[in-house]
Amino acid sequence: MKSKLIIAIDGPAAAGKGTLARRLAHHFGLPHLDTGLLYRAVARRMLDEGADPADGAAAEATARALDPAETERNDLRTPEVDRAASLVAAEPRVRAALRAFQREFAAARGAVMDGRDIGTVIFPAAPVKLFVTARPEARAERRFRELAGRGIPADEEAVAAEIAERDAQDANRPVGPLRRAEDALLIDTTGLDPDQVFTAALEKIAARIASHA
Numbered sequence: 158m159k160s161k162l163i164i165a166i167d168g169p170a171a172a173g174k175g176t177l178a179r180r181l182a183h184h185f186g187l188p189h190l191d192t193g194l195l196y197r198a199v200a201r202r203m204l205d206e207g208a209d210p211a212d213g214a215a216a217e218a219t220a221r222a223l224d225p226a227e228t229e230r231n232d233l234r235t236p237e238v239d240r241a242a243s244l245v246a247a248e249p250r251v252r253a254a255l256r257a258f259q260r261e262f263a264a265a266r267g268a269v270m271d272g273r274d275i276g277t278v279i280f281p282a283a284p285v286k287l288f289v290t291a292r293p294e295a296r297a298e299r300r301f302r303e304l305a306g307r308g309i310p311a312d313e314e315a316v317a318a319e320i321a322e323r324d325a326q327d328a329n330r331p332v333g334p335l336r337r338a339e340d341a342l343l344i345d346t347t348g349l350d351p352d353q354v355f356t357a358a359l360e361k362i363a364a365r366i367a368s369h370a
Contacts, residue, residue: 162187162267164362165275168289169335170239170323171296171303173346173354177289178271180355181362185269190262192272192279193242194228195220195255200241201233210241217250225258235309236319243323246273249332274333276341285365286341287358295347296320 164181168174175191182189199220200210208215232238245251252274259279262268270279276286291299297317304311327335337343342361346354 162285162366163263163280163283164269164285164287165280165283165338165341166269166271166287166289167273167276167335167337167341168271168287169291169296169327170320171300172289172291173299173351174271174287174289176351177287177344177354177358178269180351181358182269184359188262188266188268190259190268190270191228192255192259192270192275194233195223195258196246196251197233197238197242198227198230199223199251199255200238200245201230202227203245204237204241210244213248213250216245216248217254220245220251220254223255223258234303234307236304236311236315239319239323243326247326247330247332252278252333273327273335276338277336278333281338284369285362286338287344287361288337288341289344289346289354291345291347293317293320293324 162185166174166178178189178191199216202219203210203216208219210216256279259270263270263280272279276283294317297313297320300320301311301313301316304316342365344354344357344361349357
């Protein structure tokens, strides 16, 4: 089952899903894709080219021309890109352009994929779905510490406001809104360290796989 196992991880910003996804990918020997980086890379290129991230046609063209290597840039997690990526991700044409890429990524070997609509849109039949979340104040504190650790100036109240704004955009966009799939296993990371989150996830995944054996 490992070779075809797809673990779909969804959740809001700064909930810890990326850290968990990387550890699960290593544990199961599967490729990992942070799908949010696709939208961030599109947004980053548009900003570099002076394009408006709210321009749907331009965003679609950029998405279709995206080189996967652009997701490896080290300037994709800035507040500026956060805001632009929210606009890009809300564009249905962009989501359609990137949907095939995401599905093809996992087709051959399986994968661990994290994002906002993996379990609801990209792989609704995934055998394992996780919804990773945390209280807004905990997520804002994590994002603030993350930015500070990378030397990016940030104001704690502004970060909290940006998290709240992103949550609203993700939940209310017309295509692929952030929501928990009915069969997604819930992991609340508030007050948990990464090791505790990983252990909880492994237990839930083992139980889900056993129930489908």
